[in-house]
Amino acid sequence: MKTFIISPFEELHETVRTNTVDYEMIGKRKDDYKWYDKLTPPRVITSDGEIITGKYKREDLPAEAIVGLAVSSGVIEGRARVILNMEEADLEEGDILVTAFTDPGWTTLFVSLKGLVTEVGGLMTHGAVIAREYGLPAVVGVENATRLIKDGQRIRVNGTEGYVEIL
Numbered sequence: 001m002k003t004f005i006i007s008p009f010e011e012l013h014e015t016v017r018t019n020t021v022d023y024e025m026i027g028k029r030k031d032d033y034k035w036y037d038k039l040t041p042p043r044v045i046t047s048d049g050e051i052i053t054g055k056y057k058r059e060d061l062p063a064e065a066i067v068g069l070a071v072s073s074g075v076i077e078g079r080a081r082v083i084l085n086m087e088e089a090d091l092e093e094g095d096i097l098v099t100a101f102t103d104p105g106w107t108t109l110f111v112s113l114k115g116l117v118t119e120v121g122g123l124m125t126h127g128a129v130i131a132r133e134y135g136l137p138a139v140v141g142v143e144n145a146t147r148l149i150k151d152g153q154r155i156r157v158n159g160t161e162g163y164v165e166i167l
Helices: 008-018 023-037 104-112 126-134
Strands: 069-072 075-082 095-099 113-118 138-140 154-158 163-166
Touching: 069 126, 075 113, 095 104, 095 154, 104 113, 104 126, 113 126, 113 154, 126 138, 138 154
Parallel strands: 075 095, 095 113, 113 138
Antiparallel strands: 069 138, 075 154, 154 163
């Protein structure tokens, strides 16, 4: 794991204070970003930093179902929109958002959504809570969802049982 000698905020403060730009540091930060961007976040991590691994033990699912955690009940079908960066979001009314995770910056997108699928998360993560507030069926903790589900595919999200089907 990469470590910083001084924080990015201290670097910014120093840049403003001295009115000079350290292009070598900018290059290093770009390289760091590329390195971090290639990492796959764990599906479940506790507030103590413990990473929980394992497989879902579910025999009661349809044959081709992609398993996850049921976090907001309901069953919905629609067009999957696989979006990795909010800046690239091009959603239409009734789309189902498929992404690695959401944070408060994604909240405005939920207004037009019909459902949610994320790769990481649990009952109290951002996407799960907002999906329940908006009454959207949601399944989180769906390993490799953004690779298994293709943008534009028709999918069924079963937020009651905790799985996704590609139709």
